[in-house]
Amino acid sequence: MPRNDWLLVMPILLSCAGPGAGSTAPRAAATGSVEDVLRDAPVVDLHLDTPQWLLDQRYDLGEPRRELGQVNLDSMRRGGVGAAFFVLWNPPDLPEADAHARALALAAAVRAQVARHPADLAMAGSVDELLAARASGKIAILLGMEGAEPLHGDLAELERMHALGVRYVGLTWNAHTAFADAGKPDAPRHGGLSPLGRAAIAEMNRLGIAVDVSHLSDASAAQAIAASRAPVLATHSCVRALSDHRRNLPDDLVRAIAASGGVVGVNLHSVFLDAGFAARAAAAEEAHAPERAALALEAADPVERRWAPYLAELRVAHALPRPPLAVLVDHVEHLVKVAGVDHVGLGSDFDGGIVPPDGIESHADLPELVAALLARGHTPEDVRKLLGGNVVRALREVERVSRALRSPAR
Ligand SMILES: [Zn+2]
Numbered sequence: 001m002p003r004n005d006w007l008l009v010m011p012i013l014l015s016c017a018g019p020g021a022g023s024t025a026p027r028a029a030a031t032g033s034v035e036d037v038l039r040d041a042p043v044v045d046l047h048l049d050t051p052q053w054l055l056d057q058r059y060d061l062g063e064p065r066r067e068l069g070q071v072n073l074d075s076m077r078r079g080g081v082g083a084a085f086f087v088l089w090n091p092p093d094l095p096e097a098d099a100h101a102r103a104l105a106l107a108a109a110v111r112a113q114v115a116r117h118p119a120d121l122a123m124a125g126s127v128d129e130l131l132a133a134r135a136s137g138k139i140a141i142l143l144g145m146e147g148a149e150p151l152h153g154d155l156a157e158l159e160r161m162h163a164l165g166v167r168y169v170g171l172t173w174n175a176h177t178a179f180a181d182a183g184k185p186d187a188p189r190h191g192g193l194s195p196l197g198r199a200a201i202a203e204m205n206r207l208g209i210a211v212d213v214s215h216l217s218d219a220s221a222a223q224a225i226a227a228s229r230a231p232v233l234a235t236h237s238c239v240r241a242l243s244d245h246r247r248n249l250p251d252d253l254v255r256a257i258a259a260s261g262g263v264v265g266v267n268l269h270s271v272f273l274d275a276g277f278a279a280r281a282a283a284a285e286e287a288h289a290p291e292r293a294a295l296a297l298e299a300a301d302p303v304e305r306r307w308a309p310y311l312a313e314l315r316v317a318h319a320l321p322r323p324p325l326a327v328l329v330d331h332v333e334h335l336v337k338v339a340g341v342d343h344v345g346l347g348s349d350f351d352g353g354i355v356p357p358d359g360i361e362s363h364a365d366l367p368e369l370v371a372a373l374l375a376r377g378h379t380p381e382d383v384r385k386l387l388g389g390n391v392v393r394a395l396r397e398v399e400r401v402s403r404a405l406r407s408p409a410r
Contacts, residue, residue, distance in 0.1 A: 032374070032379070032380035034367050034370045034371050035367075036380065037374070037380045037383050037384055037387070038366065038367060041080070041082075041384035041387040041388055041389060042082045042131065042384075042387075042389060042392050043079065043080045043081050043082045043083070043366065043388045044081075044082065044083045044084070044085075044130075044345065044346065044387070044388030044392065045081055045084040045085065045265075045347065045348050045350070045363070046144070046168075046233065046235040046236060046263075046265035046345055046346065046347035047085055047087055047146075047214075047235045047236035047265060047348065047349050048071055048084050048087060048348065048349075048350050048351055048352075049087055049089060049146075049349065049350070049351040049352030049353070050086055050350070050351040051087060051089070051106040051107075051109055051110050052089065052106065052351070053066075053069055053071075053351055054106075054109040054113060055105055055106055055109040056303050057069075057307070060113070061073045061113050061121075062116070062117060062120075065362060068311060068314045068315065068318065069351060070348075070350035070351050070354075070356075070361070070362050071350050071363070072362075073117060073120050073121075073139075074364070075362035075363045075364040076139055076363045077120075078363065078364035079362070079363030079364050079365070079366035079367070080366065080367075081363050081366075082130075082133075082134040082139060082388065083124065083133070083134065083139065083140035083141075083142065084139060084142070085142045085143065085167070085168065085235065086110045086141055086143055086144070087143070087144045087146045088102075088103040088106045088107060088143060088144070088145045088150065088166070089106075089145075089173060089352075090102050090103065090147055090173070092174065093306060096152065097152075099147075099149035099150045099152070100150045100151075100152055100157070102150065103145065103150035103161070104150075104164075107165065110141060110143065111123065111165075113141075114141055119138070120138060121141050122136075122139070122140055122141065123141050123142075123165055124140035124141065124142050125167070126399060127392055127395050127396045127399060130142070130392070130395075131392070142165060142167045143165040143167065144166065144167065144168045144169070144170070144212065144235060145161060145168070145169040145170065146170045146173050146212075146215065147170060147172055147175070147177065147215070148169060148170070148171045148177050148178075148179045148180075148200065149173075149177060151179075151200070153178045153196060155196075155199055155200055158200065158203050158204060158209060159203075159207060161209070162209055166209060167208070167209060167210060167395070167398075168209060168210035168211070168212045168233055168235060169200075169204060169210075169211070169212060170212035170214055170215050170235070171216065171220070171224070172215050172216055172220070173215050174215060176188075176189040176190070177197075178194060178196055178197075179194055179196050179197035179200050180192065180193050180194065180197040180217075180220040180224070181193075181216070181219065181220045182215055182216065182217060182220070183215055183216060183217045183220075183246050183247060184215075184246065191219060192217065192219035192220045192222070192223040193220055193223045193224060193227065197220070197224070198223075201224060201228050202227070202229075204228075204230075205228060205229045205230050205398075205401055205402065205405055206406060207402060208399050208401075208402030208403075209398075210230065210232070210262075210394070210395065210398045211224050211228045211230070211232045211233065212232075212233045212234065213225065213232055213233070213234050213253070213257070214233075214235050214236050214237045214247075214265075214267075214347070215247070218250060218253065221234075221253050221256075222252075222256060225253070225256045225257060225259075225260050225262075226256075228260060229405070230260075230261075230397060230398045230401035231262035231263070231394040231397050232256075232257050232262040233257075233262050233263055233391075233394065234249055234253075234254075234264045234265065234347075235347040236265055236266075236267040236347035236348070236349040236352075237249045237264055237267055237272075237347070238266060238269075238331045239251070239254065239331050239335060239338070241334060242273075242330055242334055243272060243273060243274055243275045243278070243331075244275060245271070245275070247267075248272055249264065251338050254335060254338045254339050255338060255339065257339065257343065258338075258339035258340055261393075261394060261397050262343065262394050263343055263344065263345040263391050263394045264335050264339060264343065264344055264345065265345040265346050265347025266328070266332050266335060266344065266345070266346060266347065267348070267349045267354070268328060268348045268349060268354055268357065268360060269352075269353075269354035269355060270322050270327075270354075270355045270357055271317075273327045273331055273357060274323035274327050274357075276323070277320065277322065277323050280320050280321075281320060281355070284316045284317065284320060285313060285316070285317070288312065288316050291312060292309035292312050292313055295312055296308065296309045310353065313353075314353060314355075317355045318355055320355070322356070322358040323357050324357060324358050324359075325357045325358060325359045325360060325368060325369065325372055326372070328356075328357050328360070328369065329369070329372045329373060329376060332344060332373065332386065336378075336382075336386075341378075341382045341385055341386070342385060342390055342393070343390060344385075344386050344390060345388065345390050345391045346386065346387060346388065348363070350362065350363070366387075370387070373386065
């Protein structure tokens with residue numbers, strides 16, 4: 001369906017999202033069209049970096065999307081998003097001692113948005129709450145943590161973060177932590193997980209916090225998957241077989257995640273999707289490095305010092321020619337081939353400095369992805385799994401494992 005027609009249909013679809021819309025059972029009238037698939041799928045985005053925009057930029061989700069901003073209520077509604085993980089991430093220039101306070105401030109900024117938009121958003125701490133929010137026509141908001149610096153090495157913090165709404169933790173972002181080696185620095189620190197990292201995974205399994213391996217080194221990820229008794233997520237990752245980037249997963253890790261019952265959420269960043277774009281972006285970044293350094297020097301306050309160069313870099317990257325949507329579909333199809341259709345999901349990484357493929361600006365363009373998947377012959381039932389059904393199943397299993405581990409009968 002041409003994009004404009006889709007936009008005309010969407011308000012009607014949204015008005016139909018009354019009680020019962022959370023049911024994953026196919027409806028009798030479903031024809032498998034793009035709109036049917038999006039209406040019936042519990043669309044779950046595993047990774048949004050929007051909290052930093054809410055906190056640092058005082059951005060409100062009810063506003064129009066700002067230049068370079070990718071997430072707001074309107075676009076999530078138009079893309080049929082039923083649930084989204086908002087991620088607590090610490091900028092690398094922040095002293096580790098400040099990471100805990102930063103995570104709490106980010107979580108508070110998310111909760112303030114939910115309080116400000118009660119007709120649109122609801123915090124969800126479980127799959128039942130996620131589906132209930134969706135059934136009542138709201139978008140369920142969950143929290144994830146990207147990099148374990150806010151735990152400052154204290155496993156007791158995991159329980160506090162769980163109480164705050166955190167339902168997955170990635171033990172690293174791009175820097176090694178006390179828990180695990182990250183994928184980025186070349187020299188490993190622990191050779192994978194540290195003993196503390198293993199203990200953290202056991203505690204996460206007990207609490208019902210999923211393990212996210214997206215930023216871990218290959219060794220850390222393999223060890224984390226082996227250590228976890230619950231399904232493991234790679235919340236925002238593409239595949240290395242199609243584009244050789246260290247942030248992308250090799251096929252053996254994709255298979256291991258699937259064997260755990262987990263899900264790989266495909267990332268929409270062109271740098272990960274397409275090696276040609278990555279090379280162009282790296283060259284542009286280098287060419288503009290002096291300009292960014294000058295912006296950082298000129299900025300008066302610490303937040304501006306971080307954001308001015310970041311936004312300048314994003315502007316440059318967004319001006320480059322982007323790969324076509326077909327490249328994203330190729331990554332999804334490779335994941336389906338290697339992991340199986342029950343172990344692939346969506347982790348857009350919107351608002352995390354990403355440049356999506358051509359034709360995708362926000363969740364509002366998800367119908368284009370759905371149409372492309374259907375056009376390649378994927379069944380409506382399979383596309384619903386990819387959009388979020390698989391994540392719902394994996395999270396239910398994380399909850400079941402937690403209940404079993406907490407049970408006094410053990
Ligand atoms: Zn990330």
